[in-house]
Amino acid sequence: MKNVKTAVGGAMLLAAAAWSAPALAQGSCAEPVKLGGVLALTGAQGTIGKVIADAGKLAVDQVNKAGGVKGCQVEFVVRDDTSQPSVGLDAARYLVDVSKVQAIVGLVGSGTALQVVNSVSVPNKIPTVACCAVTPALTRMAEEGKTGGYFFRTIPTARSMALAHAQAAMDKGYKNTVIMYINNDFGNGTAPDAKTALEKLGGKVAGVVPYAENQPSYRAEVQKALALNPDSLILIGLSADGTTILRDWFSLGGTQNVILHNTMRSPDVIKNVGERFLGKAVGVDNGQASGPSADAFNKDFQEAYGRPAVGPGLHTMYDATAITLLAMQAAAKLDGVSIRDALRAVQDPTGVEVQAGVEGLKKGLDALKAGRKIRYVGATGAFRFDRNGDVTGPMLTWKLNGSEIVTEKVISLEQMNALGTKAGF
CATH class of the missing domain: 3.40.50.2300 (Response regulator)
Structure with missing residues (x-):
């Protein structure tokens, strides 16, 4: 189900979209699990940001079809940063203070990521997984102990x-x-x-x-x-x-x-x-992995949106969203410290391999519910967060x-x- 909310953040009107499955009404949970997204839906990065948001929505939809997180459906609350860091900061504050999200994904722009991590993620202990922010300044912040371990990204620097x-x-x-x-x-x-x-x-x-x-x-x-x-x-x-x-x-x-x-x-x-x-002309991009997990994402994205999964940030956004939701399932409770620590736990090399797609994610959710270890291998292939929350590829x-x-x-x-x-x- 999709509904649109609006709220005033700073001096600008910010749009928020919330996505969740109809199964919320079936109700083992009084309220959905909330995942926030700060994404550029308009402005200089809006053309690619809207498609990146779709990749995150796909992961949420698939987790909901697979049974949700801790038996609850997930509500994906997305706010537009209009490609401006100051607006992105207001958006993140709204997600935490008003929407009460338990984690944040997205962050297309590096400037937005720096402000959000510094002023929202760390002081509020909100795990934040960026799909697209590549600035090395975030690595330096982690090395200096300024991220508190709450920042991760699924894209190389x-x-x-x-x-x-x-x-x-x-x-x-x-x-x-x-x-x-x-x-x-x-x-x-x-x-x-x-x-x-x-x-x-x-x-x-x-x-x-x-x-x-x-x-x-x-x-x-x-x-x-x-x-x-x-x-x-x-x-x-x-x-x-x-x-x-x-x-x-x-x-x-x-x-x-x-x-x-x-x-x-x-x-x-x-x-x-x-x-x-x-x-x-030639261009550069992250190397997308081949194999069944990448193939599953490409196929599912094409079917869901009627366009090929080609473009910046699609695979990394899907992985940022999927691994965060798996971590929320693995966490002892839905608080920032537990989710932060679980983000690495769902990459256990000895665990059950979990791939993209409804069946793959259901396998992971069920394994975690049964107390088993998992290793998420996503749309970008196998990856592991280093001590700074970075990945290589x-x-x-x-x-x-x-x-x-x-x-x-x-x-x-x-x-x-x-x-x-x-x-x-």
Whole structure:
């Protein structure tokens, strides 16, 4: 069932959507288990954020069909951060103070994640599992003991993206690459590492050009980049801004040798830029695992939403949601400390393997109810949170085959580790 609520957060009107299954009325529980989601449904990241939200909703729907958490149905309360960190902070506060959620997932933007973790997750002891925030600042916070262990993410950090950008430029033989990047926590956490990695791998960086988000035109920044006479472009930005930059880049005669961030791995971006301009383009993204669990998610997403599971954040959002709900089932009680500790417990390498999909999640929920250990292997494959709540994983490069987004190359975890060593990371 879907109903929409609204509330005022700060000076802005924020929309909240709550999803749960009709089985709530069957009622072994007076109230549903509540999971919060802070997601960019509008604004610069809205195009991809709405689809990412669907991936989280799919996991909630499947857990509800599998019997729910502790025999209760799950209500997924999602609030729109409008792609702005300050609004995301208000959204998270609302979820905790008003909706009384027991955990939070989502967090598309790094700036939003930093504010939410620092000001909401830690002081309120709310486990928070990000699908998409890649800033290394969150790792530093964890290393300094500032997250209290309440922050986790299912996506590799920005450093992995930076290495993949550099390797893509080397694979293509580009000799003089300009890097354009969004001037926020996300871009500032990725662009310097991309420059370092490319130079350490033997490439040359013509220059680095920052840009401010949410501008109607980027002609001035593009002209500055073109004045460096690059033979290629690495573009680190969001889907909306990236679309505008690419239009300006091509209209001003920029090369079609472009390397795009995972935020632009979207059919909407391809359509709005024009596939005829992107025939030589490649992009980077997290490497999706193959195998039955990944296949199950891809199939279920296609059936649920009538579109392929291709795009940034879909697999990682599903896993962020699914593993949080499994942890809530495993927790001794539904409080922050218990859920936080259970997030690692449901990754036990000696446990029963649990995969994506209704039957897979039911297997996990039933095993936990019976007191057995489980190992969640999700849409992104097997992963484990390290002491900072981070994960590592393979990366990929993608390209266009006509209008279809296809994988060009997979960079294995072992290869990623070797690249990191060569780059001095």
